[in-house]
Amino acid sequence: MKLVTVKVVRKTKNGLNGTIAVPGDKSISHRAIMLGGIANGKTVVKGFLPGDDCLSTISCLRQLGVNILQEGDYLEIDGKGIKHLREPASVLEVGNSGTTIRLLSGLLAGLPLYACLQGDSSIAIRPMNRIVEPLRLMGAKMDGRQDGKYTPLTINGRSLQAINYTMPVASAQVKSAILLAGLHAIGTTSVTELHVSRDHTERMLEAFGVTIHRSGKKVTITGKQSLTAITIDIPGDISSAAFFLVAGSIIPNSHITIQRVGINQTRTGIIDVLERMGASIKITGKEEQSFEPFADLEVKFAPLKATEIAGEMIPRLIDEIPIIALAATQAEGTTIIKDASELKVKETNRINTVAEELNRMGAHIETTGDGLIIHGKTPLKGAYVNSHGDHRIGMMLSIAGCLADGETVIENSEAIKVSYPTFFEILSKLQEINQTVIE
Numbered sequence: 001m002k003l004v005t006v007k008v009v010r011k012t013k014n015g016l017n018g019t020i021a022v023p024g025d026k027s028i029s030h031r032a033i034m035l036g037g038i039a040n041g042k043t044v045v046k047g048f049l050p051g052d053d054c055l056s057t058i059s060c061l062r063q064l065g066v067n068i069l070q071e072g073d074y075l076e077i078d079g080k081g082i083k084h085l086r087e088p089a090s091v092l093e094v095g096n097s098g099t100t101i102r103l104l105s106g107l108l109a110g111l112p113l114y115a116c117l118q119g120d121s122s123i124a125i126r127p128m129n130r131i132v133e134p135l136r137l138m139g140a141k142m143d144g145r146q147d148g149k150y151t152p153l154t155i156n157g158r159s160l161q162a163i164n165y166t167m168p169v170a171s172a173q174v175k176s177a178i179l180l181a182g183l184h185a186i187g188t189t190s191v192t193e194l195h196v197s198r199d200h201t202e203r204m205l206e207a208f209g210v211t212i213h214r215s216g217k218k219v220t221i222t223g224k225q226s227l228t229a230i231t232i233d234i235p236g237d238i239s240s241a242a243f244f245l246v247a248g249s250i251i252p253n254s255h256i257t258i259q260r261v262g263i264n265q266t267r268t269g270i271i272d273v274l275e276r277m278g279a280s281i282k283i284t285g286k287e288e289q290s291f292e293p294f295a296d297l298e299v300k301f302a303p304l305k306a307t308e309i310a311g312e313m314i315p316r317l318i319d320e321i322p323i324i325a326l327a328a329t330q331a332e333g334t335t336i337i338k339d340a341s342e343l344k345v346k347e348t349n350r351i352n353t354v355a356e357e358l359n360r361m362g363a364h365i366e367t368t369g370d371g372l373i374i375h376g377k378t379p380l381k382g383a384y385v386n387s388h389g390d391h392r393i394g395m396m397l398s399i400a401g402c403l404a405d406g407e408t409v410i411e412n413s414e415a416i417k418v419s420y421p422t423f424f425e426i427l428s429k430l431q432e433i434n435q436t437v438i439e
């Protein structure tokens with residue numbers, strides 16, 4: 001019998017107020033485990049995200065023979081070099097995490113071992129051919145259902161050859177899988193992107209001592225390089241902060257400060273778009289640590305106006321589109337989001353789930369082949385809604401519930417643990433006016 005978790009959220013009359021810190025960046029946390037696992041020496045990680053997705057990555061690396069100590073957001077990874085990864089004795093389970101399965105496949109394809117990778121029912125319908133095709137071009141022996149399109153994936157690792165690859169989709173996961181395969185291939189691999197996507201892999205590889213070259217949308221890496229352990233301090237995840245940036249902007253009387261949020265240029269589309277819509281966001285205390293920039297973000301309620309989001313902007317805010325859609329329901333005018341068909345292959349088809357669930361609450365959203373048309377401004381009313389097992393949809397609906405009249409019941413709320421296990425704790429503390437709630 002499947003247990004269904006339900007969360008009830010009520011309208012927040014006095015706004016959301018306080019100072020918070022969001023958990024560590026999910027993308028950086030995954031990469032820290034993988035690169036630490038193949039480096040030589042002990043990698044220490046602070047500010048790790050102990051969400052379900054990153055815990056899946058830890059458990060896969062442990063199955064590959066890496067000793068990892070995890071205490072909350074602190075990690076010690078005992079790396080012995082890539083040659084010491086051992087063949088896993090059973091299937092590598094990635095849970096709900098696309099990043100884990102795609103990056104790990106790139107890492108393993110060139111090693112002399114056999115591995116089988118699979119995840120949950122959402123992973124089973126997400127496309128894997130986007131990594132299988134380029135990895136096969138490098139000589140990888142990989143397979144999966146429908147000629148490698150879907151999981152379970154099998155890898156019969158062997159020596160790889162470098163390639164020059166132009167990516168048909170804007171995806172940091174595909175770019176990273178190829179770079180990680182290129183790291184131990186023979187020759188020099190280059191990847192050219194459609195639009196610039198998050199560059200955490202490139203930054204972190206350099207910090208571990210790997211030489212890579214970056215020029216515009218092209219990244220080049222020469223194979224057979226080794227990594228030396230480092231200490232990494234991970235900033236807060238801007239994709240998690242996004243829920244409170246929007247909440248603070250659309251819920252009257254709100255004033256929230258979010259400390260130490262990662263503001264890597266490839267991730268800050270949410271700030272640019274909200275500012276364009278009229279949001280009041282102050283960025284202070286900019287610093288850089290462990291090869292990633294971060295800052296404090298202060299947001300206050302402000303009237304918003306509609307905007308258009310398309311093209312190069314999309315990869316800079318791909319995971320924030322559900323919460324941006326909620327912001328757009330509260331903006332004057334019609335917001336158009338296009339060139340975002342990647343949303344169809346996330347944890348859910350986010351074009352459909354955003355429209356279906358917000359329309360249930362009184363929004364007026366149309367779906368298109370590659371995005372959304374959101375007619376604002378519409379009052380929202382409490383409703384019985386569903387995350388569909390998608391953490392970002394669950395959090396977006398919870399913020400919608402704080403704004404909506406009456407009571408909102410969110411079914412399948414447990415999905416939120418994937419990227420933000422303390423989300424409801426922080427949300428309820430922000431509802432107690434003028435509290436300082438740094439966690």
Ligand SMILES: O=C(O)C1=C[C@@H](OP(=O)(O)O)[C@@H](O)[C@H](O)C1
Pocket residue numbers: 026027028099170171172173174176198318319342
């Ligand atoms: O590389 C990463 O860490 C991620 C890349 C993005 O996916 P795509 O590469 O599929 O766009 C993003 O949606 C995901 O949450 C994390």
Ligand SMILES: C=C(OP(=O)(O)O)C(=O)O
Pocket residue numbers: 053096097098099100319346347392419
């Ligand atoms: C798409 C996401 O993650 P992943 O692809 O790693 O499952 C996400 O976190 O929104």
